[in-house]
Amino acid sequence: MAGVTGEISLSIKASLSGTADLGTPRAGIDTITQLLQISAGTAAVNQADLMFADQRTLAASATEDLDLAGVLTNAFGATITAAEIVAIYIEAASGNTNNVNVTRPASNGFVGPFLAAGDGIGVKPGEYALLVSQTGWAVTAGTGDLLTITNSSSGTGVTYDIVIIGRSVAA
DSSP, rough: OOOOOOEEEEEEEEEEEEBTBBOOOEEEEEEEEEOOOOOESSTTTTTHHHHHHHEEETTTTTTEEEEEEEEOOOTTSEEOOOSSEEEEEEEEEEOSSOOEEOOOOOBBBBOOTTTTTOOEEEOOOTOEEEEEEEEEEOOBBBTOEEEEEOOSSSSSOOEEEEEEEEEHHHH
């Protein structure tokens, strides 16, 4: 079956140490792990059939709206019309001077993980953000399908990598 297969994983293992008179106290997180396995399809949770991946550049102070329903094209030149989004990954190039801001615009904004119009995240140079929903975030063509990407300042352009995984049918 045609579609997207893959794994999105997260692992956290950390330790905090301090100082004390009779030793070095430690507190730790043994391991927190999450794994989202994606199989090809549209009929269920953890399935996907759409993927958009690109490296993009914005001029100083520039903004672009990524239309998740009917404008973006995949690696094979096919137009993507998402009904749900399962994952969004954005990585700002380490050579950037400015942040790459990802927001829900007030008009026709993709609600997804954002609580209100104008909400978003700033991705600093060399850093990344990963947003995942195994059940999927709804995309509403024409009224709730835009994801805004903005260069946070003037003076220099920014480059970023983006991967969007979704379904063409709501699960």
